[in-house]
Amino acid sequence: MKTLILSFIAGLSVVSAQEWTEHFSFEKIPNPVGIDPQVGAMDVLADGRIAVAFHRGEVMFYDPSSSSWSLFASGLQEPLGMLVDKDGSILVMQRAELTRIKDTDGDGTADEYITVFDDFGMTGNYHEFSYGPVRDKEGNLYIVLGIASNGAPMAKEIRGEFTEIGKANREEMTSRENWKVNRGKAGRMYSRTPWRGWVLKISPDGKKMEPFASGFRSPNGIGFDAKGRLLITDNQGDWRPTSPLYDVKQGGFYGHPASLVWGKDWDGRDPLDIDAAELDKMQVPAAGFFPQGELANSPTWPVVIPDGVMPKAFAGQTLIGEMNQPTLVRVLDDEVDGIFQAGLIPMFDGAALGIGNNRIVFGKDGSMYVGKTRLSWAGESGIMKIKWKGEEFPALEKMKAVPGGFELGFTQKIDPKTLSTIKVECNTYKYHKAYGSPKVDVRVMEVKAAQLSADGRTLKLDLGGLVKGYLHGIDMSGLRSADGKGLNGKKVWYHVVKVPE
Amino acid sequence: MKLLISFTFYISALVLQAAPDGAQLFTTNCAACHMPDQKVVGPSLVEIRTLYNGKPKDFVKWCVAPQKKRADAIEMPSMVHVGEEGLLAIYAHIMKASEGLSEKVQNQKGDPFVTSPVQMNRPQVQRIFMPDAGPAAIAIALDNDSSLCWDAGECRLRYAWIGGFIDGFPYWKGNGSELAKVIGTVKYVESESPFGEMGEKKFLGYRMENGLPLLRYQIGGRDVTESFTAEAGGKGFKRKFAMGKPPTEGMEMRFPSDQSVSYASDKGTWSGSLLKLTASDAEAFTITISYK
Numbered sequence: 001m002k003t004l005i006l007s008f009i010a011g012l013s014v015v016s017a018q019e020w021t022e023h024f025s026f027e028k029i030p031n032p033v034g035i036d037p038q039v040g041a042m043d044v045l046a047d048g049r050i051a052v053a054f055h056r057g058e059v060m061f062y063d064p065s066s067s068s069w070s071l072f073a074s075g076l077q078e079p080l081g082m083l084v085d086k087d088g089s090i091l092v093m094q095r096a097e098l099t100r101i102k103d104t105d106g107d108g109t110a111d112e113y114i115t116v117f118d119d120f121g122m123t124g125n126y127h128e129f130s131y132g133p134v135r136d137k138e139g140n141l142y143i144v145l146g147i148a149s150n151g152a153p154m155a156k157e158i159r160g161e162f163t164e165i166g167k168a169n170r171e172e173m174t175s176r177e178n179w180k181v182n183r184g185k186a187g188r189m190y191s192r193t194p195w196r197g198w199v200l201k202i203s204p205d206g207k208k209m210e211p212f213a214s215g216f217r218s219p220n221g222i223g224f225d226a227k228g229r230l231l232i233t234d235n236q237g238d239w240r241p242t243s244p245l246y247d248v249k250q251g252g253f254y255g256h257p258a259s260l261v262w263g264k265d266w267d268g269r270d271p272l273d274i275d276a277a278e279l280d281k282m283q284v285p286a287a288g289f290f291p292q293g294e295l296a297n298s299p300t301w302p303v304v305i306p307d308g309v310m311p312k313a314f315a316g317q318t319l320i321g322e323m324n325q326p327t328l329v330r331v332l333d334d335e336v337d338g339i340f341q342a343g344l345i346p347m348f349d350g351a352a353l354g355i356g357n358n359r360i361v362f363g364k365d366g367s368m369y370v371g372k373t374r375l376s377w378a379g380e381s382g383i384m385k386i387k388w389k390g391e392e393f394p395a396l397e398k399m400k401a402v403p404g405g406f407e408l409g410f411t412q413k414i415d416p417k418t419l420s421t422i423k424v425e426c427n428t429y430k431y432h433k434a435y436g437s438p439k440v441d442v443r444v445m446e447v448k449a450a451q452l453s454a455d456g457r458t459l460k461l462d463l464g465g466l467v468k469g470y471l472h473g474i475d476m477s478g479l480r481s482a483d484g485k486g487l488n489g490k491k492v493w494y495h496v497v498k499v500p501e
Numbered sequence: 502m503k504l505l506i507s508f509t510f511y512i513s514a515l516v517l518q519a520a521p522d523g524a525q526l527f528t529t530n531c532a533a534c535h536m537p538d539q540k541v542v543g544p545s546l547v548e549i550r551t552l553y554n555g556k557p558k559d560f561v562k563w564c565v566a567p568q569k570k571r572a573d574a575i576e577m578p579s580m581v582h583v584g585e586e587g588l589l590a591i592y593a594h595i596m597k598a599s600e601g602l603s604e605k606v607q608n609q610k611g612d613p614f615v616t617s618p619v620q621m622n623r624p625q626v627q628r629i630f631m632p633d634a635g636p637a638a639i640a641i642a643l644d645n646d647s648s649l650c651w652d653a654g655e656c657r658l659r660y661a662w663i664g665g666f667i668d669g670f671p672y673w674k675g676n677g678s679e680l681a682k683v684i685g686t687v688k689y690v691e692s693e694s695p696f697g698e699m700g701e702k703k704f705l706g707y708r709m710e711n712g713l714p715l716l717r718y719q720i721g722g723r724d725v726t727e728s729f730t731a732e733a734g735g736k737g738f739k740r741k742f743a744m745g746k747p748p749t750e751g752m753e754m755r756f757p758s759d760q761s762v763s764y765a766s767d768k769g770t771w772s773g774s775l776l777k778l779t780a781s782d783a784e785a786f787t788i789t790i791s792y793k
Contacts, residue, residue, distance in 0.1 A: 034617040036673065056673055057628065058619050074619050075639075077628035078677060094628060095677075096637035096653060099706065113714075115706040118653070124636035126678035151576070152678050157635045159654040180569060237578075293529025324533035376675035378533045378541050435578030 019488050020351035023393050027385045029369070032060055032069035037381040039359055039371025041082035041092065048364035052371060052383070053079035053092055059101065059110070062383070064365045073101045073110035080220070081132045081143070093132045093143055096122060096159070098206070116206035117141075121193025123148050123173075124155025127218065128196060134223050134230070139204035142212065144219045144232060147197045147258050148190050150183040160193045165261045165270050187272050188238040188435065189217055190258050197259025199232070199248055214263060215254030215283060220323075220358070223302040226316040227333070229340055233299040233320060236292050239279075241429030241437030243299050244286035245320070245331070247340040252284040255431070272433065280431050285497045288342040289429070289471045290322075290329065292436060295344060295493060298323035298377070302331070303360045309368060310388050313397040313411045319347065321357035321370065324378050326350065328357060328370070330489065332399040336498040343399035343494040348386070356380035394481035395488045401500050405448075405463035406474065413456035413482035421478025422447055424463055426470040426496075443467070456482060466496045521587045523594030530583055531591060537598060539605040543577060546599035554596060561588045612670035620669075624712040629669050629681045633690075634659045637704075640681065641714060642666040646735035648685070656702040656718040657694040658727075662687040663735035663792070688737075688792045689762055695754040695776075696720050723747070737762065737791035747783035754778065754788075761793040 031037040038055035045051055050062040057076035060069050072090075081093035089102040090110075097118035101110040122128055125148035132143030148154065154173045162170055167185035173192060175182060191197045199222075201212040217240055221233035230248040234240055239256045246254050253260065257271035257279050271279075290296035300321035307315045318331035327350075332343035356372035356379030363369055367387045372380040398409040424447060427439035449462040466472065477490040534542035535549070544552075553560040565588070567577040580588060614620065620627075623642050631638035635654035642648045649661040664685020671679035694702070700721020707714035715728045724745035729738050756764055758774040765771075766789065768782035778786060 034614060035619065036614045036617075056614070056617075056620070056669065071619060074622075075626040075628055077630075096628065097704075111709045113706045113709070115653075115704050118637070118704060122636040122654075124630060126676050155630075155636055157654075159635055159637055183569075293532075297533045374541075376542060376678075378536070436582070438582035 019393070019486060020348050020353075023389050023391055023488070024348065024351070025387045025389065026348075026352035027387075029062065029383045029385050030067060030069075031382050032058075032062075032071075035060070037383070038373040038375070038379075039381070039383060040079045040373060042359040042361045042369065042371045043082045043084040043090070044361050044363055045084055046088070050361060050363060050369055050383075051082060051084055051090060053082055055373065055375070057094070059090065059092065062369075064363055064367070064385075071109065072103070073113070075113075078129065080129055081134075081222070083133050083135060083141075091116065091133055091141070093130050095128070095130055098130075098133055098141070098143060098202070117143070117200075117202050117209065119209055120145055120195040120200065121158065121160025123158045123193050123196075125149060125152055127151065127189070129218070129220070131219060132222050133202070136224065136230075137228065141202040141204070141206075142199055142222065142230060143202065144199045144216055144222050145196050146216070146218050146220075147256070148192070150186040150188055150190065153179045153182070153186075154192065158193055163192055163261050165268060166190065166192060167270065167272065187258060188433070189256065191261065194262050195259075196262075197256060198262065199230075201250075211262070211264075212250055213248050213252045213254060214259040215252070215256050216259065217256040221299055221301040221320060223304075223318075225302065225318045225331070225333070226304045231287075231302045231318065231331075233290075233302065235298050236436045238433050238435055239431065241289075241431060242292045243290040243296055245288035245290070245299070245302075245342060245344070246284065247287040249284070253282050255279075255283045255286075276432050283431075285469070286495060287340045287497065288331065288344050289493065289495045290344055291439075291471065291473070291493055294473075294491075295346060296320075296322040296325055296327070296329055299329060300358050301360060303362070306362050309362055309366050311392050311395070311411060313395075319360060320344075321360050323356055323358065323374075326353050326355050328353070328360070332396065332492065332494075334398075334400050334494070336401055336500045339498045341401070341495055341497045343396075343492045345396055345489040345492040347489055349489070353384060353386070354380050357384075393488050394485050396476065396492055399492060399494060401466055401494065401496060401498075402460070403500055404465055405461040406466075406472070406494065408459045408461065408474075410457045410459070410481075410487075412485075414452060414459060415480045415482050415484070416452050416456070418478055418480045419450040419452065419459070421476075422450060422461065423475040424461070424472060425475075426467050426472040428467075428470045441470075443470075445472070466499045468496055468499050471495050521584075521590045523587075523590035523592070524598075526583060526587050526591050527594045527598075530580060531595075534577070538602050544571075545604055546595050547602050547604045549595055550599040553592070557589055557592045560592045561585055564588050564591075612668070612673070614673075615670070622712070623666075625666060626707070626709070626714050627667065627669065627681075628653075629667065629672055630677060630679075631659075631667070632680050632683065639707075639714070639716075640667045641729065643713065643729055643731035643738060644733075646733075647731035647738055648683075649729060649738070650683075651716060653704045655694065656704050656716075656720070656725075658691050658740075660687050660691070661689040661738060661790075689760050689790060691757055693755075694720075695756050696725075697753070697755055699723070699748075699752070732789070732791065735792070737789065739787055739789050741785075741787045742783075743785045744783050747778070747780045749780050751777065751779045752783050756788075756790075763791045763793060765789045765791070 041053035059073040083091040100114040102112040127149035129146040133141040172182040199212040201210040218235040327346040358373040359371040394412040424445040427442040430437040564580040569576040625642040637654035650659040668682040703719040705717040754776040756774040768786040769778040
């Protein structure tokens with residue numbers, strides 16, 4: 001009975017909006033007049049203006065000092081990534097290509113639209129979104145290409161090669177009339193033209209391309225973290241039990257099999273015929289999982305928190321957007337034997353943030369800007385400006401898997417009397433072609449010991465061992481700081497890829 | 502006070518034992534696509550209530566094995582993992598949450614940004630999915646009357662029309678699953694590149710000059726530029742080509758012979774709809790295509 005009562009209270013874990021609004025201000029900035037304000041991409045110019053690419057292809061600059069907008073470029077198709085370059089030109093990823101837009105005559109608007117890279121296929125299917133670019137230390141660019149959805153057929157005309165691998169032939173894949181019948185054969189998400197579902201590495205001049213990693217579905221988030229890891233988020237769906245966060249390495253296969261057909265040494269099998277157990281052995285496990293409905297349903301772009309815009313403890317950490325829930329997600333880095341695995345914790349949950357949080361940038365004015373979109377899904381539009389009020393607050397700062405359990409580091413002293421409220425659960429998921437997975441084998445973990453360090457800021461949780469391949473959820477909603485405050489971010493989920501010994 | 506609190510917990514615990522939490526299950530499994538009073542990805546709770554009020558079994562049946570029902574919506578994934586008990590709890594939650602609500606009236610029909618200053622601008626370049634073209638199409642409004650569709654995937658003009666530009670709303674209202682529409686009448690169609698087989702084509706981008714794009718591409722390693730201007734009043738268009746290092750023996754440009762247009766040019770000689778150019782002609786030449 002007691003456990004039941006406790007888990008019910010845990011289930012409630014009342015999110016307190018006030019805990020965030022006390023420390024951050026939330027303000028919608030004015031939208032540009034007459035523009036569909038769904039935000040696909042953002043970056044910051046050297047002079048501090050915010051560059052924003054909208055759904056219908058406009059690239060506009062927002063000047064925070066005058067709260068005014070100016071038009072830089074237009075006519076792009078579904079820009080979903082942007083990188084402001086040193087020379088002031090802007091790399092924009094649109095559906096069909098990576099484009100460099102440039103103002104060469106200095107009149108404040110772009111006059112050159114240079115195709116940097118377009119050597120990938122398109123079937124004309126709406127779900128083939130293109131994301132990126134991000135740049136590594138050597139100057140190479142990385143883009144990642146979404147795969148098609150059987151919500152619609154292919155267009156009659158495609159760009160690039162068509163692979164015959166698949167249950168439906170080309171005619172069946174393009175017939176609108178018979179799609180109701182044929183779509184069942186297409187696979188829920190499909191990759192019938194090159195490099196859909198792949199990360200591509202492009203040389204600094206755009207001339208050379210290397211297929212870098214495969215297995216992606218709808219990867220609406222790519223970015224390097226402060227330690228140089230290439231992080232990619234993806235969306236729950238087929239072969240995605242819940243939305244994952246990946247640490248992407250060259251040659252890795254990241255779970256969605258449709259893209260495998262474009263691999264150099266692919267044996268010609270239809271990925272839909274391959275046993276899930278075989279694919280499971282091939283795939284690189286997710287570094288983190290966003291539990292559906294609880295933390296995030298559709299995570300977005302990862303960005304690194306710079307110095308000075310948040311409590312010092314957060315600087316250098318990764319922050320990720322989320323479309324469907326009114327929250328962002330902070331990544332707590334950990335590494336076990338060189339394997340990156342992460343704790344994921346909500347930020348601004350329940351506050352005035354709202355949903356549709358597609359892109360995040362940090363302005364030179366110390367504010368962060370969250371651009372929103374929805375396309376046809378749940379979301380919003382416009383841009384939310386968020387500013388820290390400068391006061392420290394109690395929060396989970398870091399998390400480490402240790403033999404037996406976890407070590408949690410807090411920004412402030414924790415009240416030892418509240419340690420007994422901590423609850424831990426873990427579960428795994430089913431990796432399969434069906435859409436999403438329920439939690440599988442949910443286990444309530446006994447907290448055998450909860451030991452606070454002398455300074456009251458480091459907590460060691462002895463759980464009698466961590467479970468490999470399981471998502472561990474730690475509910476800290478009952479924890480209080482020494483001065484009686486609840487934590488900002490009350491529940492953290494850590495995916496144990498590797499158990500430390 | 503303390504007593505009261507534990508009593509509340511006791512009750513809650515009993516409730517928990519009796520039935521799963523419909524509201525919580527709804528948040529986890531449904532809320533991303535179903536809003537209370539308006540259609541997002543799936544129908545609103547108000548509409549679900551209209552469909553299933555008093556029919557919990559039908560509701561569960563649908564959730565376990567959903568089908569494609571609406572032309573303008575995607576198929577819901579099966580919710581079989583929630584279990585019948587959970588689905589019934591979600592059902593109860595939806596019925597309760599939608600009680601007394603009515604569907605929010607969509608206050609505008611058509612494109613709310615149709616008068617966007619950016620979209621209204623002429624000339625105009627817009628990349629978007631277009632009918633009768635490859636997926637890397639570019640729509641270009643030359644002026645208020647004349648527009649054309651140029652295919653960056655194939656590096657060639659696809660068709661030209663008069664009477665307006667495009668209605669991009671079918672694409673823009675959602676996620677791009679619909680094509681833009683041509684506003685006006687198509688007057689000219691090319692089914693292949695006038696350059697014929699001169700080698701592999703590679704699109705290089707475009708440069709904006711007076712609001713119009715100077716399209717740049719390569720054919721068989723040769724640099725080509727192509728740009729367009731309207732003949733006033735929707736009478737046709739001029740098409741200016743420039744080529745780096747044309748073939749020394751000269752070349753031919755083959756235009757369609759089945760179109761209601763007349764062709765003229767500042768260089769070369771015509772034989773029907775075939776234009777013969779010397780190497781020096783091919784370095785820069787302008788073709789005028791006039792609608793009959």
